[in-house]
Amino acid sequence: MxxxxxxxxxxxxxxxxxxxxxxxxxxxxxxxxxxxxxxxxxxxxxxxxxxxxxxxxxxxxxxxxxxxxxxxxxxxxxxxVPDPAESEEVRFGSRVTILRDDDRRQTYRIVGEDEADPSQGTVSYVSPIARALLGKSVGDTVQVGPGEVEIIAIA
Known part of the structure; x- marks a missing residue:
């Protein structure tokens, strides 16, 4: 038609x-x-x-x-979800500092989907980087994209 x-x-x-x-x-x-x-x-x-x-x-x-x-x-x-009471491992609401392969330090807070804004330092808990970091501790190394990152601080 x-x-x-x-x-x-x-x-x-x-x-x-x-x-x-x-x-x-x-x-x-x-x-x-x-x-x-x-x-x-x-x-x-x-x-x-x-x-x-x-x-x-x-x-x-x-x-x-x-x-x-x-x-x-x-x-x-x-x-x-209340803020984590401890900072032994990465949880929802944690602020995590990572060290990338190229020596860049980045800090992200793991938050809900609607409040995530990576340019402001927040990532959704369902994002690939957050899923890789959740449950890990300082000193752990995780695969993120094509490289690895080391967790250097959790707050």
Whole structure:
């Protein structure tokens, strides 16, 4: 069939159906900071939704509603994990300093998926580097990507 005969959404109707944000199949483990970030996002999106509703802005309303559904689901499924009481081995919430083969030192905190931002020094607990480090101790060497890293500090 020619595309000429297919009715496509136009104008405001184009914003009626936004795809849902995918929710991870992994448990939603969060730190105290991560839970606060989720709560702040729900509050912000609730305000955005109310403003879009008052303005009659259907596109903004649909976008806010979709994101609010996502963050509300993340808040409902959040499992708060307290910071580790000890630093003998790498756990969720640990801050780990590693030494790479090229003598670069990097420090990462292992956190939940929604709060991970490697540029800010946080990595998701389901990331390859975090999975390699979890359960290890200072002095252990683990394979990360094409090279090895040594754990030099855990806090």
């Amino acid at each position: 020619s595309r000429a005969f297919v009715k496509e959404a136009d104008g405001l109707a184009a914003f009626d159906e936004l795809p849902e944000r995918l929710v991870s199949p992994h448990p939603n483990l969060v730190t105290t900071t991560g839970l606060a970030q989720i709560e702040a996002e729900v509050a912000r999106l609730s305000r955005d939704y109310a403003e879009a509703q008052a303005a009659g802005d259907r596109a903004a309303l649909n976008a806010a509603a979709r994101d609010l559904r996502y963050w509300s689901a993340r808040r409902a499924s959040a499992e708060l």
